[in-house]
Amino acid sequence: MQNYTKYKLKSAEELAPFLAGADKIFVLACNKCFKEFESVDEPDCEEFLKIAAEQGKTITGSAKVDFLCNKTQTLKKLELPEGTESVFVVSCGLGVQTIADSVKVPVYAAANSLNYRGHHGMALTKKVCDACAQCYLNVTGGICPVIDCSKGLLNGQCGGAKDGKCEVDPNRDCAWEKIEQRLKKQGRLREFLDQPVQTRDYSKVNFKTISEFVTAARESRLDGYYGGVHPSERKELSEHLPLVRFPEPDEVVIPLSMHSGAPANPTVKAGDAVKVGQKIGEAAAFISGNVHSSVSGTVIAVEPRLHPTKGGNVLSVVIKNDKKNEIAETVKPYGDIDTLSAEQIVDVVKESGIVGMGGAGFPTSVKLVPNKPIDAVLLNGCECEPMLTADHRVLLEYADDVIYGLRAMMKTVSAPKGIIVIEDNKPDAVALMQAKVEGIEGVEVVVARTKYPQGAEKMLIKRVMGRQVPSGGLPADVGAVVGNVSTAKAIADAIKTGMPLVERVVTVTGERIARPGNYIVKIGTSVKELIDYCGGVTGDDVTIKTGGPMMGVEVTDTNVPVIKATNGVIAYDKDHTEAVSCIKCGRCVDVCPMELEPLYFAKFHDEGNWQGMADMNVRDCLECRCCEYICSSKIPLVAKIKAGKSAIMEMNKK
């Protein structure tokens, strides 16, 4: 692997004049980037400390940092010890400038930057590009004359080459000979010769253009919260399609575990007749959830069945649908927000088996009894996952119910404010909700610039309230309760009609689904039925997931049911790549919204260093997959992180 290490320590002689005038030195060393990620320890810091000691200098402290030029992360960690009078930075020029820009004491460079020809690609290939802003590759058969010709000639050979070798450097091939051969192969020699003379316009790369790029990129990276990514949205496949009620399934398989916490205990047995909304599973603990039948008919089995997200079989109630849709006697309106007390509303939510419908499945009733004062209920209408449009359609078609549900949640936690957060890629939903909340006290709409994973509760709180949920903490710790718009709609239904959570909106989409759509689907309906109804999957080599492409779970057997948290069923092209080793490109660190260093999780996982992973706060990881998405080596980071988390849990048990 090519090593693009960026600096070399200055010699003792070079450093002497600067050390002479400095004392009480703090040393900051960068762990180097763009190199094989083998060791964490670079020797340069120690070498410098030795040189400084030989000169009799007092050292106030030293630190080794990864990606020193990552300003946000570096400044978070950087604290100069009391009495520090100067800082020596062992890094490339970028690291030195980052520190010089940020501290009040003199900053010195202890290293010289190394040069590499042109800009390499993120995958550390030898292919180079001078970024001239006027790509000549179209004229030269895809060989760059600026980089490959030592003289950067644009209009043909200089004539000095001998035996195909450059006259400047006999180790190099003459680029123009290579270009000629390539063009010949493609039968494009004439095309080249007919080209007008090329001139290089150096003003194309100017301060304004570059600073515009930089400002835009920095703004979007740090907008609202650190990091995040912008995957292609691909929502145009289904966002315009109105909700359609999915045809009655012949049979439903309802898992007794569709929530985080303990599975529910079954309250029916094979042979029992059930009706829509009838309780078939009783919450087994404080963190658990009731389960209800989504159809009327006969229970044919209570047995373990394949679960879409838990990876294995889970006790489920299998019901034959008589398609009569008889409603259970227990289903009747509870009243309305004004007549019900806060406690009563929480009971309704609990009784109705309502859990977080954004994907997490955390029992909503538990969220609604926080032990801290709440300033605001945030409703997540971001739907930041690519492809999914279920929440978007809910906002458009059930706007009043969403607001009703939000007001109910506000009442339970006595929150003065309710905020519906919608990303700016859904202007129709923004306009509708803004009109709907007009005149409703305490309820407002916040439009957020699209950036994944905006819908994660910690990101949402930071974006909207500017507050940081502490490591290991809950939203309530900073006075917030976060819910999904579909959850709010389910709460409204429960209060107004008494119907528990037995159906939900599911987006069936992806380039490989023949006819995408948004459906109101009964819980327990088979994913296979959904896909078949949408015309099936086209072609081979398809990845099928429940949920979105980022946080969704791959299903290899589509005979799994839609559960309370299934917001989508997607099918798209399988990715054909293989992981290669980490090159310390630093991209995962730049995009991790929790400000972690995912590259270490992969390294420590492979070494079995679970303590190392725990020390780097792996438990704070949301598993949002930003790191894996951006990884230029295609390392399956999330799988490694999950394995690490379970290993740490095992370790802590002992």
Add this chain to the structure above:
Amino acid sequence: MLATKLKSKETIVSLITGKAFIINCHGCKEVGFPEKEATELQKELAAEGRVTGIFTTDYICNPENMKLRLDLHKAEIDAADTVLVFSCGVGVQTVSEYLETKRVLAACDTYALPGGQGVTPLEYDCKQCGECYLNLTGGICPLTACSKSLVNGQCGGAKDGKCEVDPNMECGWERIQRRLKMVGRLDALKCPVQIRNYGNEVDAAE
């Protein structure tokens, strides 16, 4: 880090002689890639029947993965006489080497953004000169902050603190002077005359 802009529509259209297979690289999208403009243009080209296939992926600069992915589109590539690559120059060169006999063309121009790692560019740059001057300039690089890369002080051409070469730019030497004053090191300007030794540009790959 590299960012890209589309070449003009006329240029791109003129590149396609018959039908084109289109490759989009989204690897550096977070740094800068004209996704919306590229999609729109490609839709137009497809509607005119000038496209055999569109393939969007990332990091085509990684030859192994690029090959694995591209092989799946062999038929579409064979049917096209031009492969139009929407990526930086590194990506175009990688594809071009792999499909050596094919007309592989670039639809974008490439810009280098300052900053080393990750996807977040920095406001300042490093020229990798191999003889860091930052010790004499308060940590502001005279090679990148001064449009003339002067290493011994201002040229005298700045007006109201703006560079005479590019009035969008602040005079680097005025910034250096301010910084040195702030950290109490104005005496650093009394150093001997600096001579840039271009032979010091040590190549990292060697």
